Amino acid sequence: MILFGKPLHTFPDHALARQIFRESLVFAGKLSRDPRLKTGLTPFTLQCHMTAMNKIKTVCVYCGSSPGTNPRFIEAAAAFGKILGENGIRLVYGGGSLGLMGAVATAALDHGGSVTGIIPEFLNTRERMLSRVQELIVTPDMHERKRLMFERSDAFVALPGGVGTLEELVEQLTWQQLGRHSKPILLANIDGFWEPLLALITHMRATQFIRPGFPVEVIKAERVEDILPRLRAAAALVSEEAMQMAPDVARRL
Numbered sequence: 001m002i003l004f005g006k007p008l009h010t011f012p013d014h015a016l017a018r019q020i021f022r023e024s025l026v027f028a029g030k031l032s033r034d035p036r037l038k039t040g041l042t043p044f045t046l047q048c049h050m051t052a053m054n055k056i057k058t059v060c061v062y063c064g065s066s067p068g069t070n071p072r073f074i075e076a077a078a079a080f081g082k083i084l085g086e087n088g089i090r091l092v093y094g095g096g097s098l099g100l101m102g103a104v105a106t107a108a109l110d111h112g113g114s115v116t117g118i119i120p121e122f123l124n125t126r127e128r129m130l131s132r133v134q135e136l137i138v139t140p141d142m143h144e145r146k147r148l149m150f151e152r153s154d155a156f157v158a159l160p161g162g163v164g165t166l167e168e169l170v171e172q173l174t175w176q177q178l179g180r181h182s183k184p185i186l187l188a189n190i191d192g193f194w195e196p197l198l199a200l201i202t203h204m205r206a207t208q209f210i211r212p213g214f215p216v217e218v219i220k221a222e223r224v225e226d227i228l229p230r231l232r233a234a235a236a237l238v239s240e241e242a243m244q245m246a247p248d249v250a251r252r253l
Helices: 014-022 028-033 043-053 071-086 099-110 142-151 163-177 195-206 224-235 247-252
Strands: 058-062 090-093 115-120 135-139 155-158 185-188 219-221
Touching (some): 071 090, 071 099, 071 224, 099 115, 135 142, 219 224
Parallel strands (some): 090 115, 115 135, 155 185
């Protein structure tokens, strides 16, 4: 694996180099000065390398079609949509205009972003399609919706949501665990929303239903502003080929 143009094993502590990326210490000046990792690169050169490694052009967001009981959920969705719009990263989402879904998409659009909404025909009325989006795809069923959302995204973020959000998230974790893709998957743990799921994953590891040879790689962010840096850091560790799943494979899953 190559980091900053150098083989990972040449760093004083290559395990720590990986950890630093996963903790999303991706700001060039800070990282170049970090005494734990002697890159030998100036902040400017480091920034050039990091820019080349930034593979996140589209982000799929899974989230609820209702606002939930905590005002911070809607606030987080809107804040993340704003970040995507301002950074020129396309949002891929479920196509609705209600709840967190509507908040993240509206904020992305309001801040100059591009949005792809993908919604199954039977949910057109229930989730009220957001007509403002630049690209709106209506699918015949949920399976086609999820396949297209996967194919059009470089990374996945789960904001608070219900059973549908959980099902979409777990499907991506399963595909990743089985080696079908290596796209980053992040839990936006707003006010600890995902702590019960994280505890369950820990329990599954302890009881060896998640085994060392089949890890579940989930990234966590407590703050909205940490989401994009952590996705970029995770993507920088993965080859372009490993992040992709062949379309014919996706259709069969």
